Amino acid sequence: MSAQTNFYNRFSFLYPLVDVFLKPQKKKFFNEINQLPHGNLLEIGVGNGSHFYLYKNHKITGIEISTSMLNIARKNQTDNIELFQMNGEKLDFKDNIFDYVILSHVIAVADDPEKLLTQCLRVLKPNGKLFILNHFTPDNFLKYVDRIFNFCSKWLHLKSLFYIKDIKVTDQFKLEKEIVLKPFSYFRILIFAKP
Ligand SMILES: C[S@@+](CC[C@H](N)C(=O)[O-])C[C@H]1O[C@@H](n2cnc3c(N)ncnc32)[C@H](O)[C@@H]1O
Structure with a gap:
């Protein structure tokens, strides 16, 4: 078991406190997802599922x-949700079977974001869409906060200094839409398409 999995196993009871801060962004995120035509959707890293109702x-x-x-x-x-225990970096699904893949606050905590997005690319159908909600280090004063916090953020098993351009496999997707969320442009919704 990875140290990161162990961390979430031990502190799952505290997650609702973190979730309070994430709820407003998630509402916007799932609002985007609900505009999509009906499809076969994979969500990786569902956490405690407190957003399933969205x-x-x-x-x-x-x-x-x-x-x-x-x-x-x-x-x-x-009723519309099936759940499995699985590692998103080693998905046990066939190629090209999902219309949509969702990552809500997962890529910056995954052990290997490159492997995670490579798996997303594999299981998405051609023209399928990848929806990412996460913090990305912005080009404002918060980059200094991220830099300082980066030294200790490993204890919380997340990467505080985090740039999407560092994940090379994103070059194989087409970025269709980027929504910068207030305040301070810290959180973003990225919508990629698989060519
Ligand atoms: C910050 S929580 C986000 C949970 C939920 N998606 C949300 O938005 O509230 C990150 C979750 O991703 C899970 N996770 C991290 N790496 C994963 C992986 N490689 N495969 C599957 N789940 C993973 C963690 O166990 C944790 O529950």
């Missing part, structure tokens, strides 16, 4: 690596 249209396959987070997610599970 999905309105799709058939959802959710995966999560941490047993504790997954057990809580199962309590929030609805």
Whole structure:
């Protein structure tokens, strides 16, 4: 078990406190997702599933690596959602089967974001879309906060200094839309298409 999985297993009970700060962005994120035509959707790293109620249209396959987070997610599970314990960096799905892949606050905590996005590319159908909600280090005063915090952020198993351009496999996607969220442009929604 990776140190990161161990971390989420131990601190799953505290996640609702973190979630309070993430809720407003998630509403905007899922609002974008709900505009999409009905499709086969994979969400990687569902966490405690507190956002499942925000999905309105799709058939959802959710995966999560941490047993504790997954057990809580199962309590929030609805009829349109199937859940599996799985590592997003080694997906146990065939190629080209999902219309949409969703990563909500997952890429900066994954052990290897490059592997994670490579798997997203593999399982997406051609023209399929990858939706990412995350913090990305902005070009304002917050880059200094990220730099300072980066030294200790490894204890929280996240990368505070984080740039999407550092993930090389994104070159194989087409960036279709970027929504910069207030305040301070710290959080962004990125929508990529698989060519
Ligand atoms: C910050 S939480 C976000 C949870 C949820 N997506 C949300 O927006 O509230 C990150 C979650 O991703 C999970 N995770 C991290 N790396 C993963 C991986 N490689 N495969 C599957 N889940 C992963 C963690 O266990 C944790 O539950």
